[in-house]
Every structure is written in structure tokens, then in C-alpha cells.
Amino acid sequence: MIDFGYGISPSSAINLERFDRARFDRLCAEEPDVLKCMACGSCAASCPTAGHGNMNLRKVILLLGRGCDSDALAMTRSCMLCGKCLLVCPRGINTRHLILSINKIYK
Amino acid sequence: MQDRFISGYHDFVLPFMIGMIFILSYLAIGIIRVIIQLPAKDRKKFFLSLINPRLWIINLRDIICDVLLHTKIWKRKPLLGYMHSSIAFGWFMLIVLGHIETWMFVPDRLSTFYYPVFFRFFVMETDHTIGGSFFFFLMDFFLLIVLSGVFLAMFKRIRSMVFGMRRTTRNQLPDRLAMYCLWAIFPVRLLAESFTAGIAGGSFLTRPMYWLFSNFLSDTYHILPTWWAYSTLLGTFFVLLPFTRYMHIPTEAFLIVLRNAGIKVSHPRNGYTTAQIYSCSNCGMCIDACPMMSQKKNLRYATVYFNRLLRRRNWAKCEISADKCLMCGKCVAVCPVNVDSCNIKQSLRAMRAVPAASDYSYFNTYSAPEPSPEKVLYYAGCMTQLTPVIYKSVGTVLDKAGIEYTFMDRDGGICCGRPLILAGRNEQAQEMIRKNTELIRQSGATTLLLSCPICYKVFRENYDLKGIRIVHYTEYFDELMRLGRINIKNSGEKIVYHDPCELGRGCKVYKEPRRVLGAAGELVEAEKHHDESICCGGSLGSLTLSYEDRKDITLHSLDNLMYASPERIVTACPLCLKTFSPYSPKKVSDFAEVVAQNMN
Numbered sequence: 001m002i003d004f005g006y007g008i009s010p011s012s013a014i015n016l017e018r019f020d021r022a023r024f025d026r027l028c029a030e031e032p033d034v035l036k037c038m039a040c041g042s043c044a045a046s047c048p049t050a051g052h053g054n055m056n057l058r059k060v061i062l063l064l065g066r067g068c069d070s071d072a073l074a075m076t077r078s079c080m081l082c083g084k085c086l087l088v089c090p091r092g093i094n095t096r097h098l099i100l101s102i103n104k105i106y107k
Numbered sequence: 108m109q110d111r112f113i114s115g116y117h118d119f120v121l122p123f124m125i126g127m128i129f130i131l132s133y134l135a136i137g138i139i140r141v142i143i144q145l146p147a148k149d150r151k152k153f154f155l156s157l158i159n160p161r162l163w164i165i166n167l168r169d170i171i172c173d174v175l176l177h178t179k180i181w182k183r184k185p186l187l188g189y190m191h192s193s194i195a196f197g198w199f200m201l202i203v204l205g206h207i208e209t210w211m212f213v214p215d216r217l218s219t220f221y222y223p224v225f226f227r228f229f230v231m232e233t234d235h236t237i238g239g240s241f242f243f244f245l246m247d248f249f250l251l252i253v254l255s256g257v258f259l260a261m262f263k264r265i266r267s268m269v270f271g272m273r274r275t276t277r278n279q280l281p282d283r284l285a286m287y288c289l290w291a292i293f294p295v296r297l298l299a300e301s302f303t304a305g306i307a308g309g310s311f312l313t314r315p316m317y318w319l320f321s322n323f324l325s326d327t328y329h330i331l332p333t334w335w336a337y338s339t340l341l342g343t344f345f346v347l348l349p350f351t352r353y354m355h356i357p358t359e360a361f362l363i364v365l366r367n368a369g370i371k372v373s374h375p376r377n378g379y380t381t382a383q384i385y386s387c388s389n390c391g392m393c394i395d396a397c398p399m400m401s402q403k404k405n406l407r408y409a410t411v412y413f414n415r416l417l418r419r420r421n422w423a424k425c426e427i428s429a430d431k432c433l434m435c436g437k438c439v440a441v442c443p444v445n446v447d448s449c450n451i452k453q454s455l456r457a458m459r460a461v462p463a464a465s466d467y468s469y470f471n472t473y474s475a476p477e478p479s480p481e482k483v484l485y486y487a488g489c490m491t492q493l494t495p496v497i498y499k500s501v502g503t504v505l506d507k508a509g510i511e512y513t514f515m516d517r518d519g520g521i522c523c524g525r526p527l528i529l530a531g532r533n534e535q536a537q538e539m540i541r542k543n544t545e546l547i548r549q550s551g552a553t554t555l556l557l558s559c560p561i562c563y564k565v566f567r568e569n570y571d572l573k574g575i576r577i578v579h580y581t582e583y584f585d586e587l588m589r590l591g592r593i594n595i596k597n598s599g600e601k602i603v604y605h606d607p608c609e610l611g612r613g614c615k616v617y618k619e620p621r622r623v624l625g626a627a628g629e630l631v632e633a634e635k636h637h638d639e640s641i642c643c644g645g646s647l648g649s650l651t652l653s654y655e656d657r658k659d660i661t662l663h664s665l666d667n668l669m670y671a672s673p674e675r676i677v678t679a680c681p682l683c684l685k686t687f688s689p690y691s692p693k694k695v696s697d698f699a700e701v702v703a704q705n706m707n
Contacts, residue, residue, distance in 0.1 A: 033653075048489050048519050053469040077466035080522035080539065081530050082489040083647045087685050092654030097430075100530060100650065103463040 018067030023105060027064070030101040033093040037061050043085035043095060053078030057085055057095055060102065073106050108212040108239045111231045111306070119331065120221040123338040126345030127220070133349050134357055137381070141361075144378035149370045156368030169363045175199055179443045183392075184271045190263065191443075193256030195356070200249040208242045224341070227300050228334050232308035239308065247310035250300075253293050261290060274400070276352075276391035276411050285351040288344040295340055299333035306330075352389035359444055362386040372447055375425075375455035376417060383451065386444045387414040393438035393448075398642040399431065401663040402656060410438040410448045417451070422459070427651075429455045433660075434529060434648025435608040440638040456531030456650075465535045470542045473521060475549035476513045483512040484552035488559035489522050490681035497558050497681055500699035501580055507706055508592040513550065521546075525565035526647050540570055547572065556583055558699065560610035560680045561647065567614060579610065581620035581679050584702055588623055594707040600628040602701070603673035605664075605687075606640035607680035620679050620698055627705040634670035641667050643678075645686030661690050669693070677701050 027034055043057040044050065055078045063072035076099050085095040142150060156162045172178045175196045181188030205223035209216055213230065216222040222229060232239060259270075267275040278286060297316070300309060304317035305327075320329075348354055362382045370379050393410040394400060400409065413428040429452040436449050476484060483505075487498045498514070505512050521543055524536035547555060554576045557563045563579045566572065578586075587593045604624050610616050617637050624630050635641055644660030665687060668676050676691055678684055679698040687695040 046493060048492065048522060049469065051519065052472045053467075074466070077464055078469060080467075080489075080524075081526045081532070082522040083526050084489050084493055086647075087490070087493055087645070087682070094651070094653060096526070096530065096647070097650050100461070104461040107461065107463065 014066050016067060018069075019065070020067065020069065023069070024064065027101055027105050030105060031094065031098045033091075033095075034061060034064075034098055036091040036093050038091060040090060042088045042090060046084045046088045048080065048082055048084060049078050055079045057099070060099075064102070064106075069106050073102065076102055108230050108232050108236065108308075110213055110216070111229055115216055115219055115222065115229060117225075117228070117334075119335040119338045120225060121338070122335075122342030123221055123224065123345075124342075126342030130345040130348050130357070137349075137358075137385070138361060141365075141378055141381050144374070144381070145370065146373050146378070149368075149373065149379065152370055153365060153368045156364070162367055166364050166367050169367065170360050173363060173444070174359050177443065183441070183443075186259070187263075187270045187272070190256050190259040190270070193252045194260070197249045197253035197256060201246065201253065204242060204245055204249065208239075208246075211238065211242070225334065225338070227303050227307040227309075228330075231306045235308070240310065243308060243310040243313075247312040250293065250297060251312055254297065257290055257293050272391060272395060274391060274394045274406070276389045276394065278352075278389075279415075281347055281350040282352050282389070285344055285347040285353050288340050288347065289353065292337070292340045292344065295333060295337045299330070299337045302329045302333055352387070355386045355388040355444060358382060358385045359388075362444065366445070372450040372454055375451055375458050376420065380417075380451050380454075383446045383448075384414045384417050387411065387446050388444060389415065390443060392441045392443060396437045396441040396639070398433060398435060398437065398644065398660045398664065399652070399656070401659050405431070405656070408432065410442075410446070413448065413452070414446065417455075425455060426459050428452075429459075430650040431652055432649060433608075433642050433644075433646040433652065435642035435646055436612040437608075437639065437642070440612050453529065453531065456529075457533050458531075460531035463532070463535075465532075465538070467535070467538050467542075470521060470538070473542070473546065475546045476515045478551040479511045479513040481511050482551060482553040483510055483556055484515050484547060484550055484554065485512050485556045485558075486515045486520065486523075486547075486562065488516070488520075488557065488562040488681075490561065490685070491558045492516070492519065494681040494684055494697065497684070497697045497699055500697065500703040501556075501558055503703040504584060504587075504593060504699060504706065507703075508587050510587075510592075512556065513552070515546070515550070523559075523562040523565045524569065525561050528565065528569070529648050530650060536569070540565075544570055544572065547575065554578060556580060558681065560607045560613065561682065564609045564613045579614070579616060579679070581610070581616060581623065581698055584699070585619040585623050588626065593702070595623065595626045595702065595705050596707055597626060598628050598705055601631055601672070601674045602628040602677050603631050603633055603668050603671060603675075604636075605633065605643070605668055605676060605678040605683060606637060607678060607683050608640070608642050608646060610679055611640055612638050623702060624677060624698070627701050628675075631671035631673050633668045635667050643680075643683040643686040645682045647682070657686075658690070661686055665691055675701075 039058050041058045047055055049055040055075055060072045060075050079099050081096055083096050089095060145153060177188050177191040177195065180191050205226050209223045209226060263270050300313045301316035301320060304313045309317060365379055365382055372380055374380055389411050391411055397409055399405040408428045408431045413425060416425045432452050434449050438448055491497045521539055524539035527536035552575060556578055557566060558580045566577045588595060602624055604620055606617065621630060641664040642660060643664050644657040674693060676687060676693055676695045677698055684695055684697050
């Protein structure tokens with residue numbers, strides 16, 4: 001993609017070359033549940049940080065898939081690990097362990 | 108009664124002496140190491156406890172009850188209790204009586220270490236004295252007691268179910284060798300004493316055996332080999348001891364002294380924890396108790412195996428085991444030695460936690476709640492936010508009772524911090540504790556009402572809220588009921604109460620919710636209740652347990668609750684409510700909901 005150095009809005013282009021497959025595979029090995037996510041957003045809707053912090057687990061998984069690792073990691077910093085997302089997830093994802101694993105692998 | 112040998116020595120005592128010197132030096136070094144590894148303030152506590160006469164009495168009582176008589180096992184399973192106390196108390200009495208008879212009949216030999224152990228080999232009876240036969244009777248009697256215990260122990264290996272244990276620990280090679288030694292020690296002692304009964308005399312057990320053997324065995328040839336065998340077995344047992352489960356025999360007394368000094372787990376392996384894991388008798392009570400054991404593949408995560416791995420410092424496997432644990436505390440509740448495994452696992456998690464940067468600057472956006480006239484502050488917590496029925500019912504009850512309160516996190520609040528502590532991130536949890544404390548202090552409340560047991564535990568243990576009464580709504584409603592501020596009518600419905608782990612075992616609140624529910628309906632008990640209640644499976648304690656595994660635990664726990672076929676299951680924890688609801692065959696309600704429904 002050609003970067004002209006200016007634009008009207010911040011670029012929303014996805015550069016898949018930045019996606020680190022090896023790292024993501026390690027995450028999948030640590031917590032296979034990450035692949036179960038269907039991005040319904042229940043986790044974000046129930047999150048106690050909503051309206052205060054900027055944690056959004058759906059978005060974290062999305063960002064990881066797009067190769068925006070540092071943005072994803074920055075989001076998890078405001079997580080309180082309270083486990084509400086664990087209880088509302090319709091796919092039964094072990095969200096707390098997923099967040100801990102992301103912190104461990106993408107540090 | 109007098110000496111048979113002028114020297115008072117025979118070569119066969121050597122194996123015993125080698126074993127004994129080994130184990131005593133091992134223990135001495137171990138105890139010194141534990142004391143050195145204790146944090147300075149704990150070490151001070153320990154030494155102070157040694158000069159406190161009141162603690163001496165408590166220590167003595169606990170050592171007699173737990174180490175010798177095993178009262179805790181008696182209460183749970185009498186036959187198992189008899190097995191333990193017969194071996195422990197019987198053996199203890201044999202040692203004590205051995206010393207007493209040495210002191211009475213050959214006082215010069217009391218300084219010879221092995222003499223009381225092999226007393227009957229070294230003495231001969233010149234005439235039948237009353238004193239001598241009295242002691243011989245006692246010795247034979249206690250030997251019989253020990254033998255009965257040993258036979259029960261052998262039988263337990265074949266049919267553990269008879270003792271009320273569905274599963275028992277898998278032993279490893281050193282454990283097995285030591286176990287066979289232990290089984291053989293007392294029968295061989297009986298044989299040795301029987302063969303010697305012609306010279307040294309005997310009582311109701313050894314003398315008939317001597318007569319029996321003398322009919323077909325030329326006894327004098329059997330005396331020495333059997334004493335050699337007895338000494339060798341003792342020596343082998345002592346040498347094996349540090350590498351086996353039987354290490355709990357000498358270490359438990361030390362653990363009791365440390366515990367009564369008020370020392371808590373501070374490191375996952377060193378210091379106090381060393382005393383704890385060496386005192387684990389690998390009895391396997393925790394295997395049947397653990398809710399995870401409803402699936403066979405989880406057997407390896409039982410606390411007993413965790414302790415064993417920790418003894419060998421197998422950190423990788425320990426971590427897996429610790430991360431799986433639900434932290435429900437049931438293994439601690441049933442443990443005969445009170446090994447505080449939950450805290451050990453938690454400190455392991457804290458030590459192995461990956462350092463992660465956190466950013467809680469958004470905490471500043473929360474503002475302090477307005478004070479209410481009665482200064483009651485209600486903190487619902489994250490989990491209650493997911494179950495609106497709870498905070499609505501709490502509101503109904505408080506309104507009807509005429510209590511004005513402030514809802515601290517009506518529009519969402521900061522987590523209490525316990526989930527982070529459970530994940531081993533103590534530092535981050537401190538930020539939450541600090542901010543919540545600040546908000547609560549600013550509100551000017553004098554009573555903090557909680558509806559989530561998870562929050563309740565952390566507020567009681569980790570927060571510094573002096574002057575503010577921290578109360579769970581089960582306790583608060585019970586108090587309101589007794590003060591007559593709320594009236595509850597009996598609907599006659601058959602209700603079973605589920606003890607949430609954090610409220611029951613965690614905070615010891617059992618009777619208050621039962622008293623209120625007893626007034627609201629016909630209260631029945633589950634098969635396992637109070638401190639033996641089974642975790643709902645939703646616990647935040649487990650980090651890695653999968654959804655499917657949790658579901659299995661939930662179904663198992665529900666089976667347990669349906670024991671007396673109740674019409675409704677009542678719990679006092681939002682997490683339990685949320686976990687049970689999808690799978691329960693009967694309606695699951697929250698405590699507050701039941702109270703609100705049955706109010707006049």
C-alpha cells in the first residue's frame with residue numbers, strides 16, 4: 001500500500017504482514033479457546049470497565065488477528081480480571097485465562 | 108528382672124542406631140532450615156510463642172489430640188480414626204512404657220539409647236515379679252493395639268471403601284517400601300519377643316506364642332535372627348522416612364507449634380510451607396473431597412499429589428496443578444493435618460505470575476457515593492451486576508425494613524480485587540483495594556453491605572476498614588429479622604441451601620442464612636453441607652479449568668443438592684446462582700429473592 005503521509009481520517013488499513021503467526025499459535029496452544037470467539041461482544045457489553053477504561057476483549061482478539069499486538073496488549077492493561085465475561089460468554093471461553101495468556105505471550 | 112549381658116550391647120542394635128541417628132540429624136537440620144527460612148517477623152513470632160505458657164498448653168493439647176489420638180479423623184470416620192490412633196498412640200505408649208520399665212528395673216541403662224527398644228532381649232526375669240508382669244502386660248496390650256491397627260491398614264489397601272474412602276493415594280516406590288517396613292515392624296517384634304519369652308518372660312500375648320513355638324521350633328536359634336530383623340526393619344524405616352509420606356509422623360508436632368504461633372504461608376516452598384508439605388500424610392482424604400475429581404482425568408490435580416510435586420520442587424507440574432485448582436478450600440477443611448494448600452497454591456501463583464503492566468488510571472472517573480442517613484453502603488460487586496435479581500431483592504428488603512442506603516456501584520464500580528489476588532497479581536489488586544477504600548471512606552458509611560461472598564472475603568481479609576462494619580447480606584437480614592425490622596412468613600416450601608465456598612469455608616458463615624431460610628420455608632440439607640459442601644464449578648479460583656470440566660462439577664454439585672428432593676435450591680452467591688441456573692432440575696433462587704418474596 002502506498003502511504004502518502006497524509007489522510008483525512010486515521011488509516012484503518014489492515015496490514016496482515018504484521019500478523020505474527022508463530023506467536024498466535026503459541027497463544028492457541030496455551031488457550032485454544034481463543035479460536036472459539038465469534039465476536040458477539042457480550043464480554044465487552046458486560047465489562048465493568050465499560051464507560052471508564054478501554055478494555056474490550058472482543059476487540060483484543062480482533063486486534064491480535066490483525067497484527068496490532070501492542071494495541072491489544074495496551075487494552076488488557078485496564079482489565080480487572082473480575083470474570084464477568086467468563087460468565088456471559090455464550091461460547092464458554094475461559095476469558096480470564098485468555099487474558100493472562102495474552103499477557104504472558106505478547107509481553 | 109536383671110541384665111543378661113554385662114556389656115548391655117549386641118551387634119543387632121546397629122541398624123536401628125544408624126537409622127535413628129540419620130533421622131534425628133535429618134530432622135534437626137530440617138527444623139533449623141525451616142526456622143532460618145521464615146521471614147523475620149514470623150521467626151520472632153515463633154520464638155515468642157516458645158516462651159508463652161498459654162501456647163504451651165494449647166500446643167500440648169493439639170499434639171495429643173491430633174498427632175497421637177487423631178480426633179479429627181475419629182470425628183469423620185471412626186474406623187479410620189481407630190486405625191490411625193491405634194498405631195500412633197500404641198507405638199507412643201510402647202516407647203514410653205519401654206523407657207519406664209528400663210528406668211524401674213535397670214536404671215543404669217536408661218542412658219543407653221537403644222535399651223528401652225530392645226528391652227526384652229537384654230533382660231531376664233529372675234523371678235516372676237508383680238511389677239514386671241504388670242509392665243509386660245501393658246507392653247503386650249499396646250502391642251496388640253498396634254497390631255490391630257496394622258492389620259486394618261493392610262486391609263485398607265485391599266478394600267479402602269470399608270473405611271469410607273472411595274479413592275486412596277497411589278503410593279510410590281519409597282512409600283511402598285516404607286509401608287511394608289511399617290507393616291512388618293510390629294509382627295516381627297511380636298515374634299522376637301515371643302521367642303525370647305522363655306528367658307525374659309512375657310505376658311498374655313508373648314507367652315502363649317512362646318509355648319506354641321517351643322512345640323515345633325527349637326526356639327533359641329530363632330531369637331537372634333528375629334531381633335536382627337526387627338532392628339533392621341526399624342533402621343530401614345527410619346532411613347526411608349524423609350523420602351516418604353511417613354515423614355508426617357515426626358513433623359506434624361513441629362507444624363502444630365508453628366501454626367499455633369500464628370505463622371501464615373508466605374512462600375510457596377520454603378519455611379512454613381516446608382513444614383506443611385512434609386506433614387501431609389498422603390492419606391488421600393482430599394482426593395474424594397475435591398470437586399474436580401468427578402472426572403477421572405483430573406485425579407492427578409488432587410492436593411495430595413500437588414504436595415508431593417512440591418516436595419520434589421517440580422515447579423512446572425506444580426504450576427499446572429495450582430492453576431487448575433478451584434480454591435474452594437474443601438481439601439483444607441477435610442485435611443486431618445490442616446495443610447493450608449489453598450494459600451500455598453495462591454502464593455505459588457503469585458510467585459510464578461508473569462509481570463504484566465497495568466493501567467488503572469481510569470479509576471479517577473469513579474466518584475464517591477453520597478452518604479445515606481443510616482450510613483449503610485451497599486456494594487453489589489461485579490458478579491451481582493450480572494444477576495440484577497439479587498440487588499433488586501436486596502433493595503426491596505431494605506426498603507421494606509425502612510433502611511435508607513446508598514448503592515455504591517449502581518452504575519458499575521471497581522472490582523473488589525479478589526479475582527486478581529486469585530490470579531496471583533497482588534500488586535495490581537492493591538490498586539483496587541486502595542481506590543475502593545478511598546471511595547468507601549469518603550462516603551462516610553459505617554456499614555458496608557455486600558451481596559457477593561467473593562467480595563466479602565477480600566473486604567474482611569485484605570482491606571483496612573477500621574470503624575466500618577463489613578457485613579454480608581445473609582448476616583444482615585438475619586439481624587434485621589431478629590430485631591423485628593423484617594417479618595418473614597413461612598411458605599412451607601422445601602428449600603435446600605447451598606453453602607458458597609467463599610462464604611462457608613472462606614468466612615465461616617453457616618448458621619445465619621439457615622436461620623432466615625428456616626423461617627421462610629422448610630429447610631432441608633444436602634448430602635454434603637456446611638464445610639463439606641461442593642463447589643458449584645463456577646469458581647474464579649481456577650484459572651485453566653475449561654467450560655466442559657466446570658459443567659461436570661456443576662452437575663455433580665446439583666446432584667448433591669437434590670439429595671433430599673427439595674423444591675427450590677437457594678444460594679447466597681451470585682456466581683453460584685449464575686452457574687447453577689442453566690443446569691438445575693429445580694428452580695435456583697438467591698437468598699435475597701427468597702427473603703423478598705416471603706416478607707409480610
